[in-house]
Ligand SMILES: *[C@@H]1O[C@H](CO)[C@@H](O)[C@H](O)[C@H]1NC(C)=O
Ligand SMILES: *[C@@H]1O[C@H](CO)[C@@H](O)[C@H](O)[C@H]1NC(C)=O
C-alpha cells in the first residue's frame with residue numbers, strides 16, 4: 001500500500017515536472033498518411049505535408065512522388081528509381097508565397113500500377129508491397145546558392161493490409 005502511494009506520488013511528480021507539455025512544431029514532414037498506412041490501388045488517401053516555412057524560413061514549391069523502388073544513389077542511371085509522380089504544389093506562407101497558386105489536393109489517389117501505361121509499358125501487379133511517398137520541398141532562409149531541398153518520406157503498403 002505504501003509502495004503504491006510512493007509510486008503514485010512519483011508519477012504525479014514526474015508529470016508535474018514534465019509540464020508544460022511542449023507541442024513541437026512539425027516542419028518538413030508528411031503528416032498524412034502516417035507511416036505504414038495501407039492504401040489500395042485507385043484508393044483516395046488524405047494527404048498533408050507540413051512545410052518548412054516558419055519565422056525566417058520560406059517554403060516554395062514541393063513535388064510529391066511515389067517510389068516503388070527507392071533510388072540507391074544519385075548517380076545518372078536509366079533505372080534510378082521506379083514509381084509515379086503526383087505533382088508540384090505550393091502553400092501560402094508569407095512573405096515568400098502570399099497565396100498558394102497550385103495547392104495540393106486534400107486527397108491523392110493511389111495509382112493502379114498494374115494498368116497499361118500505353119505504348120510499350122504494361123505495368124505490373126503487386127500485393128502487400130512496401131512503397132514510399134516522398135516529398136521534395138524547395139525552401140530558403142537567407143542567402144543560399146539555389147533553394148535548399150528537404151526530403152520527407154513515408155512508407156506505405158500498396159495493395160495490402162499490413163507490413
Ligand atoms: C513554383 O512552381 C510553379 C509551377 O511549376 C512555377 O511557375 C513557379 O515559378 C515556381 N515558384 C518558384 C518560387 O520556383
Ligand atoms: C492486388 O493483389 C492481388 C492479390 O492479393 C492481386 O491479385 C492483384 O492483381 C493486385 N492488384 C494490383 C493492382 O496489383
Ligand SMILES: *[C@@H]1O[C@H](CO)[C@@H](O)[C@H](O)[C@H]1NC(C)=O
Nearest residue numbers: 034035036152153154155163
Ligand atoms: C517508418 O517506419 C519504418 C519501419 O518501422 C521506419 O524504419 C522508418 O524510419 C519510419 N519512417 C518515418 C518517416 O517515420
